[in-house]
Amino acid sequence: xxxxxxxxxxxxxxxxxxxKQNPDMELxxxxxxxxxxxxSIMTPDVPVLPMQSIAEYEGQFDVxxxxxxxxxxxxxxxxxIVKHFNVxxxxxxxxxxxxxxxxxHNAAKASGHxxxxxxxxxxxxxxxxxxxxxxxxxEGESYTFWGPGVSQGHSDAIRRIEGVxxxxxxxIPVDAALEAVRSGENPVLTTRQKHTRDCYVVAQEGADxxxxxxxxxxxxxxxxxxxxxxxxxxAQEMLEKHSAMMHGGFVIRSGQTALGDRHVIxxxxxLESNPQFTSSILTACARAAARMCARGEDGxxxxxxxxxxxxxxxxxxxxxxxMI
Amino acid sequence: xxxxxxxxxxxxxxxxxxxKQNPDMELxxxxxxxxxxxxSIMTPDVPVLPMQSIAEYEGQFDVxxxxxxxxxxxxxxxxxIVKHFNVxxxxxxxxxxxxxxxxxHNAAKASGHxxxxxxxxxxxxxxxxxxxxxxxxxEGESYTFWGPGVSQGHSDAIRRIEGVxxxxxxxIPVDAALEAVRSGENPVLTTRQKHTRDCYVVAQEGADxxxxxxxxxxxxxxxxxxxxxxxxxxAQEMLEKHSAMMHGGFVIRSGQTALGDRHVIxxxxxLESNPQFTSSILTACARAAARMCARGEDGxxxxxxxxxxxxxxxxxxxxxxxMI
Numbered sequence: 001x002x003x004x005x006x007x008x009x010x011x012x013x014x015x016x017x018x019x020k021q022n023p024d025m026e027l028x029x030x031x032x033x034x035x036x037x038x039x040s041i042m043t044p045d046v047p048v049l050p051m052q053s054i055a056e057y058e059g060q061f062d063v064x065x066x067x068x069x070x071x072x073x074x075x076x077x078x079x080x081i082v083k084h085f086n087v088x089x090x091x092x093x094x095x096x097x098x099x100x101x102x103x104x105h106n107a108a109k110a111s112g113h114x115x116x117x118x119x120x121x122x123x124x125x126x127x128x129x130x131x132x133x134x135x136x137x138x139e140g141e142s143y144t145f146w147g148p149g150v151s152q153g154h155s156d157a158i159r160r161i162e163g164v165x166x167x168x169x170x171x172i173p174v175d176a177a178l179e180a181v182r183s184g185e186n187p188v189l190t191t192r193q194k195h196t197r198d199c200y201v202v203a204q205e206g207a208d209x210x211x212x213x214x215x216x217x218x219x220x221x222x223x224x225x226x227x228x229x230x231x232x233x234x235a236q237e238m239l240e241k242h243s244a245m246m247h248g249g250f251v252i253r254s255g256q257t258a259l260g261d262r263h264v265i266x267x268x269x270x271l272e273s274n275p276q277f278t279s280s281i282l283t284a285c286a287r288a289a290a291r292m293c294a295r296g297e298d299g300x301x302x303x304x305x306x307x308x309x310x311x312x313x314x315x316x317x318x319x320x321x322x323m324i
Numbered sequence: 325x326x327x328x329x330x331x332x333x334x335x336x337x338x339x340x341x342x343x344k345q346n347p348d349m350e351l352x353x354x355x356x357x358x359x360x361x362x363x364s365i366m367t368p369d370v371p372v373l374p375m376q377s378i379a380e381y382e383g384q385f386d387v388x389x390x391x392x393x394x395x396x397x398x399x400x401x402x403x404x405i406v407k408h409f410n411v412x413x414x415x416x417x418x419x420x421x422x423x424x425x426x427x428x429h430n431a432a433k434a435s436g437h438x439x440x441x442x443x444x445x446x447x448x449x450x451x452x453x454x455x456x457x458x459x460x461x462x463e464g465e466s467y468t469f470w471g472p473g474v475s476q477g478h479s480d481a482i483r484r485i486e487g488v489x490x491x492x493x494x495x496i497p498v499d500a501a502l503e504a505v506r507s508g509e510n511p512v513l514t515t516r517q518k519h520t521r522d523c524y525v526v527a528q529e530g531a532d533x534x535x536x537x538x539x540x541x542x543x544x545x546x547x548x549x550x551x552x553x554x555x556x557x558x559a560q561e562m563l564e565k566h567s568a569m570m571h572g573g574f575v576i577r578s579g580q581t582a583l584g585d586r587h588v589i590x591x592x593x594x595l596e597s598n599p600q601f602t603s604s605i606l607t608a609c610a611r612a613a614a615r616m617c618a619r620g621e622d623g624x625x626x627x628x629x630x631x632x633x634x635x636x637x638x639x640x641x642x643x644x645x646x647m648i
Contacts, residue, residue, distance in 0.1 A: 014581070016585050017581065017582035018581065021462045021463055021503050021581070021583050021604035024464060041619045058486070074343050094648070096646060097645075097648050098641070098644050098645050101596040101644060103526075118648055123648045125456065125460065125589075127647060127648040128456065130635065131632045131635070131636060131643065131647055132449065132452065132632060132635070134636060134638075134647065135605070135608040135632070135635035135636050136449065136604055136605050136608065137344055137603065137604065138345045138604075138637075141375060152600070153539060157388060164340075182594075184594075184627045223327060239500070255605050257338070257341065257342065257345070257597065257600040257602075257603070258341035258344050258345050259341050259600060260599060261595075261597035261600045261601075263593070263594065263596060263600075263601050264593070264594040265592075265593055265596075266590070266592045266594075266616060267590070268589075268590045268592070269507075269587070269588070269589055269590075270506075270587065270588040271585075271587045272585035272586045272587060273581065273583070273587075275622045276581040276582075276583060276585045277460065277581060277585075277587050278588075279581070280461065280462075280581050281459070281460050282458055284460065292529035301643060302648050303632055303646070303648075304631070304633050304634075304643065304648070305633050305640070306631065306634040307628070307629055307630065307631060307633070308452060308455045308456060308628040308629075309455065309605035309628050309629050311456070312459050313462075314453060314458075315627070315628060317422070319455065319628065320421060320626060321421075321422050321424050323419050323451060323454045323455055323458065323628070324418070324442055324447045324451040324624050324627075324628070
C-alpha cells in the first residue's frame with residue numbers, strides 16, 4: 001500500500017513513523033507548503049515535494065494522509081486532494097464536521113475516491129466509544145472527559161496575552177466527577193465540575209504577573225467557566241518539565257436495561273504523545289480507505305461508518321480465529 | 325422492525341425486554357421447545373409458538389434472535405433458522421467460532437439471509453475492543469480480564485460434585501495484575517496471576533466438606549490452575565446474597581508508537597445483569613442484520629465486521645451531528 005503525507009508537522013512525522021509499524025505499507029512521498037529543500041524527514045530516499053504539485057502524482061499513491069490544522073488547512077486541503085487520491089484527515093472541529101463531510105463527499109463521489117475524515121481519538125475512537133455505548137444501553141447518559149493532557153488551543157490562547165513568552169495548558173478531569181459517573185448515578189455536571197485547567201506560563205521580565213493571571217482566568221470560552229490555576233515558571237522549567245505532549249481521556253456511559261439492572265461502560269486512553277497516537281490511527285484508517293475504494297465504496301466516511309476489520313492488516317480468517 | 329425470539333430463557337427474556345427500549349422494533353413471536361402453553365412471557369398479546377413450526381412463519385419477521393446455549397443449541401439452531409430468516413446469536417465457544425461461522429455462512433448465502441453470530445460482550449464488545457486496540461497500537465500486548473462476575477459453567481461444574489446441592493462461582497480479576505497491565509509494563513502473566521475463583525457452596529447435610537473442597541480445587545481445567553477459595557453457606561444465604569447475575573471485565577492494550585512513546589487503551593464493563601446486557605447488544609445487532617440484508621449483504625458476520633452506525637436507530641445525519 002503506497003502512502004503519501006500532505007503536511008509535515010507533528011502529525012505528519014507521526015504518520016511517517018507509524019508507517020514503519022505497518023509492514024503492508026510503504027511511504028512514497030511527503031508534500032509540504034514550505035520550501036521542500038528546507039524540510040528534512042526521518043526516512044531515507046523518500047522525496048519531499050511541493051504541495052502545489054500533488055495533483056501531478058495522481059495514480060501513484062493508494063492514500064494521501066492529510067496532516068493539517070482543522071481551522072484553516074483541512075477545510076480547503078481535503079476537498080482539493082480527494083479529487084486526485086483517497087484521503088484520510090483528522091478534522092476535529094466537532095460543530096463543523098457535517099459541513100466538512102458534505103464538502104469532501106461531493107468531491108470524492110465526483111472522482112470515485114474514498115475519504116475518511118475526523119479520524120483520530122476524539123473525534124475517532126471516542127466517537128466509536130459513544131456510538132457503541134449508546135447501542136448497548138439505549139437508556140442512559142454518556143460522558144466524555146479529556147485529560148490529563150495538553151490542550152494546544154488553550155496554550156496558544158495564553159501565548160497571545162501581552163507579556164507571555166510561552167505557555168502550556170493542562171486539562172484535568174475532576175476525580176470526584178469521574179467517580180460520580182462511574183458509580184452509575186448519572187449526575188448532571190456543569191463545565192466547572194468536569195474539568196480544571198492548569199496553566200504554566202513563562203512571562204517577560206518585568207511583566208505584570210497579576211494582570212496576566214487575571215486575563216487568563218477571565219478569558220471568555222477558554223477559561224472563564226473553569227477553575228483555573230496559573231503558575232509562573234522559567235523557560236528552563238518549561239523545557240525540562242512540560243515538553244511532553246501527553247493526553248488522554250474517558251468516555252463513560254451508565255444506564256439501565258429494561259428490567260432495571262444498571263451497567264457502566266468505560267473507554268479510556270492514557271497517551272504519552274497525542275500526535276503519535278493520533279497518527280497511528282490515521283495510518284490504520286489509510287488501510288481502510290484503500291480497501292473501501294477498491295470495493296467501490298467511494299464518498300466520505302467517519303470512523304463509526306467503517307467496518308472495524310478494515311483497519312487491520314490481518315486477514316478476516318486470522319481475526320475470526322484469534323481476536324473474536 | 326419485526327423481531328421474533330427463538331428460545332425463552334434468561335437471554336430470551338432479556339431480548340423481550342430490550343425490544344421495549346428500541347422504539348423502531350416490535351416483538352412478534354416467541355418460539356420455544358417446551359410446551360408453549362407452559363411458557364408465560366412478559367409482553368401481552370405476543371404468541372408463544374412451538375419451535376418446530378418456525379419455518380412456517382418465513383417472511384413474517386425481519387430478524388429472529390436465537391437465544392440458546394453454545395454447547396449444543398446454537399450449532400444446530402442457527403444454521404437451520406437462517407434458512408428462513410435473518411438471525412442473531414451469541415455463540416461464545418471461542419475456539420469453535422470459525423467453524424460456526426462457516427456452517428452458518430453457507431446456509432445464509434444459499435437463502436439470501438444475513439446472520440450476525442457471536443454477538444454480546446465477549447465475544448462481541450470485547451472482540452471489538454481487541455480489534456480497535458490492535459489497530460491503534462500495532463506493537464503492544466492485549467490483555468482480557470473477566471469479572472468480578474458469576475461464571476455459569478464453573479458453577480455448574482461444582483454442582484455436579486457428589487454432596488453439593490447448589491453452587492455459585494465468582495471469577496475475580498487480580499488487582500495487582502490489572503495495575504501491572506495498566507502501568508504499561510507489558511507483564512507476562514500466568515493464568516493464576518490473572519484471576520482468582522471464589523466458590524460459594526451449599527452442601528448436603530452430613531456431606532464430607534473437606535472432600536468437596538478438595539474436589540473443587542483439584543478439578544482439571546476448571547480450578548487446578550487457579551487460586552480458589554471455597555466457602556460453605558446455607559441455601560438461604562445463597563438465595564439472599566448470590567442471586568444477582570453480575571459480571572463484567574476489562575480489555576487493556578499497552579504498546580508503543582514508533583518513536584518510543586507509550587500508550588494504554590482500556591475498555592471495561594461493570595454489569596448488574598450479564599444476560600440483560602448481552603440481550604441488549606443482541607437486539608442492537610438485530611437492527612444491523614435487517615439493514616445489511618436489505619442492502620444485499622447476505623452471509624455470516626461477527627460484530628467487528630459490521631458498520632457501527634448500523635447498530636443505532638438514529639439517522640446517519642443525526643449521528644454525524646451529535647456523536648462524532
